[in-house]
Amino acid sequence: MNSSGVNERRPGRNVIGGSFITIKRLRRSCRILSGRWSPFSQPSRGLGAPEARICYERAEPLCHLLNRPVLLYVALMGQWRYSLMTDKLAATMRVAERVYSLAQEQNESALMTGAYGALAATHHYLGDFETARQYARQGVQIWRSGTVQSHTEEFATPVVRCLFYGAISEWHLGEIASCQANMDEAISLAKELKDINALASALFFAAILAINERNRAEVDRLCQI
Secondary structure (H helix, E strand, O other): OOOOOOOOOOOEEEEEEEEEEEHHHHEEEHHHHOOOOOHHOOOOOOOOOOOHHHHHHHHHHHHHHHOOOHHHHHHHHHHHHHHHOOHHHHHHHHHHHHHHHHHHHHHHHHHHOOOHHHHHHHHOOOOOHHHHHHHHHHHHHHOOOOOOOOOOOOOOOOOHHHHHHHHHHHHHHHHHHHHHHHHHHHHEEEEEEEOOOHHHHHHHHHHHHHHOOOHHHHHHHHHOO
16 A cells, blocks of 8 residues: 555555465466365365365465456366255356357357256256257267366366266166166266366266166276276
C-alpha cells in the first residue's frame, strides 16, 4: 500500500485473498491437479477425502486467473468425483453439467469425452440408464473418431469410464451381450493404455456385474487379473 492508501500491484503479480502471489507460484500451484503431484490422489486418502475437495476448489480460481482451461477441467472433474462419492446426486449433476459446458466452450474432443463420461455416470446412479447409455456412447464415438488426445492430468482415461458405465447401464436395460462386449473392451483398452486407475475401475465394475450374474468363477478370475 502506498502513501495514498491504494494497494500497489507489482508487475507480474495478482491480488488473491489479500496476498500477492506471482504467476510463477500460481502455475506451480496448479500442478497439484495432476495425480502425479497431488498427495490427495493416493489410495490411502481416497477421492472422497475432504482435502481433495479443498484442493480442487482452491485450484479452480487459479485456473481462471491463468486462463488454463485444461487444468480447470481437471479441477472440475475432481470436484465431480468428490461430489459423486459424498454429496446428493442433484449437486453432482450440477458439477457434471459445468464440466460439459466447459468442454463445449473449448470444443476439444478429450474434454468432451470426459464430460460425457461424467454425465453417463451421474445419470446411471440416478437410475436413468437409457440416458446414461446415450452419453456413454457419445463419449466412445468421439474416442473412436481418432481425434482424442488424452491429457496427462487425467485421473483415468475418460473413454474407459464411458465404456464401463455404458456397460453397466446396458445390463440394467437387459442388453447383456452388448454389456459384456463393452466391459471387455474397457478392460482391454485400460491394459493397452497401461492406465492402472482406469483398469482398476473397469475390473471393479466387471466384478460387480459378475456378482449380479451370480458368476462366482468370473469374480474369482477378475480378482486375479
